[in-house]
Amino acid sequence: MTPELREQLRSIYRSADAAVAAAGPVCESSGKCCRFTEYGHTLFLSAIEAELLLETAPEYESVDRHGCPFQVSTLCTARVDRPLGCRVYFCDPSYQDAMPEILESHLRQIKQLADEHDLPWRYAPLHEFLGQALAEGRPARVPLPVTPH
Numbered sequence: 001m002t003p004e005l006r007e008q009l010r011s012i013y014r015s016a017d018a019a020v021a022a023a024g025p026v027c028e029s030s031g032k033c034c035r036f037t038e039y040g041h042t043l044f045l046s047a048i049e050a051e052l053l054l055e056t057a058p059e060y061e062s063v064d065r066h067g068c069p070f071q072v073s074t075l076c077t078a079r080v081d082r083p084l085g086c087r088v089y090f091c092d093p094s095y096q097d098a099m100p101e102i103l104e105s106h107l108r109q110i111k112q113l114a115d116e117h118d119l120p121w122r123y124a125p126l127h128e129f130l131g132q133a134l135a136e137g138r139p140a141r142v143p144l145p146v147t148p149h
């Protein structure tokens with residue numbers, strides 16, 4: 001990923017983070033949002049989000065559809081470049097009305113960014129991107145400090 005694209009994507013993430021902060025969902029760090037099967041949802045992301053995530057996420061040895069390999073205890077170890085879905089999804093019932101607009105408006109920006117860089121658009125579950133990266137033998141990374149989700 002080029003430095004320009006990395007910064008542009010991170011800028012969209014900062015905008016999403018600000019919108020979420022303004023909406024004010026409560027997070028009690030239960031970690032259930034990252035245990036997909038248990039919570040009954042699937043984390044989708046785009047190919048450029050997966051590319052950035054894999055640049056800074058820690059090493060992982062296996063992946064499946066049930067949960068994220070970057071969750072340790074209830075915390076995220078890939079927090080710096082976690083995808084849009086991780087940033088905007090919160091289980092707080094009082095936030096559910098605000099979430100779709102924040103997600104959709106920023107996803108549109110990411111799609112536009114991919115188009116501007118002539119990158120093919122692929123939107124798929126997390127385990128597909130991580131499984132593909134494992135199969136391609138992506139190099140191990142240095143784990144980042146664990147910080148609360």
Ligand code: SF4
Pocket residue numbers: 033034043068069070071072075076077078079082083086149
């Ligand atoms: S990247 Fe982090 S926030 Fe996103 S699903 Fe994985 S552990 Fe959870």
